[in-house]
Amino acid sequence: MDSITFKTIQDSIKNLSYVQLKRLKHQADEQLAKDEVGQAVAEREETISACPHCQSESYLRWGVTNQGKQRYRCKDCRKTFSSLTGTALYRMRKPEKWMEYTNCLWLSNSLRNIANKLNINLKTAFEWRHRLLKSPCNHKATELLGIIEADEAFLPQSFKGSRQMPREPRKRGGGNTPKVPILLALDRGGSISHHVLERNTTDELGAALKPLLSPDSVLCTDGNLSYKTIVKELNINIDHKRLVALDNKRVIEGIYHIQTLNNFMMRWKSWMVRFKGVGTAYLEHYIAWFRFMEQKKATKTCCWIQEAFYKV
Numbered sequence: 001m002d003s004i005t006f007k008t009i010q011d012s013i014k015n016l017s018y019v020q021l022k023r024l025k026h027q028a029d030e031q032l033a034k035d036e037v038g039q040a041v042a043e044r045e046e047t048i049s050a051c052p053h054c055q056s057e058s059y060l061r062w063g064v065t066n067q068g069k070q071r072y073r074c075k076d077c078r079k080t081f082s083s084l085t086g087t088a089l090y091r092m093r094k095p096e097k098w099m100e101y102t103n104c105l106w107l108s109n110s111l112r113n114i115a116n117k118l119n120i121n122l123k124t125a126f127e128w129r130h131r132l133l134k135s136p137c138n139h140k141a142t143e144l145l146g147i148i149e150a151d152e153a154f155l156p157q158s159f160k161g162s163r164q165m166p167r168e169p170r171k172r173g174g175g176n177t178p179k180v181p182i183l184l185a186l187d188r189g190g191s192i193s194h195h196v197l198e199r200n201t202t203d204e205l206g207a208a209l210k211p212l213l214s215p216d217s218v219l220c221t222d223g224n225l226s227y228k229t230i231v232k233e234l235n236i237n238i239d240h241k242r243l244v245a246l247d248n249k250r251v252i253e254g255i256y257h258i259q260t261l262n263n264f265m266m267r268w269k270s271w272m273v274r275f276k277g278v279g280t281a282y283l284e285h286y287i288a289w290f291r292f293m294e295q296k297k298a299t300k301t302c303c304w305i306q307e308a309f310y311k312v
């Protein structure tokens with residue numbers, strides 16, 4: 001609501017009777033309790049401690065934004081900001097629909113379905129999806145510990161959602177669609193990392209995997225020789241357990257295997273079927289989406305909104 005309309009309402013409150021005021025207060029309390037997004041944003045405001053532009057700690061309250069959020073002004077760089085500046089939610093409209101939108105993410109609804117349900121247009125449904133997926137995508141694991149499982153997944157390359165096709169569209173059924181390699185790695189503590197690669201080479205696999213490995217961990221992979229080279233190139237101590245298909249071994253010493261990861265991949269791939277092909281440019285977001293839901297299913301409430309408070 002704009003500030004002029006709000007001021008009019010505030011002024012008219014003065015004319016209400018005691019009973020009417022009580023009724024209004026009751027209604028407002030009910031509304032406040034229901035507004036999970038509003039609550040989350042208000043809590044977020046409590047945690048502001050510095051200007052997001054220059055990190056200065058001296059700033060003033062500076063009116064309210066068009067959406068009714070507290071605005072601040074930095075005394076040093078003189079820029080204004082709100083609690084959402086720099087986050088995925090910055091300047092995102094219709095906050096009254098955010099919560100319902102995140103419910104649609106939990107339900108993995110199609111864009112068309114969401115657009116109908118929330119009465120927003122398809123473009124908005126698409127933009128919000130990727131705004132909300134940005135932060136989970138940034139928060140994949142950067143370090144894996146203990147027993148680590150790594151493997152590649154491959155999905156057909158797709159230009160869905162891209163503005164321009166870089167080449168002539170392929171005729172249906174003709175030729176092989178190139179596959180996009182994805183490195184997935186997890187540890188048994190529940191941390192998962194994923195990297196969409198351009199090419200399935202030892203160099204690219206190594207560049208994605210090496211930073212994740214911590215000293216004295218055990219890396220489990222299939223027989224792919226690339227992993228052997230990668231481990232050899234490391235200057236930290238890693239025990240490498242290779243599950244070589246020819247040996248027909250699925251588990252070594254009772255605990256070393258890549259089945260936790262392969263099961264995760266299977267669940268992710270079957271979840272992906274509903275989207276009928278995902279543009280390669282957005283693939284990383286879709287892994288993050290699924291991973292985030294698996295990791296957060298116990299603490300569902302408002303976590304998409306809280307996650308979106310991180311700087312992106």
Ligand SMILES: [Zn+2]
Pocket residue numbers: 051052053054055056074075076077078079
């Ligand atoms: Zn500043």
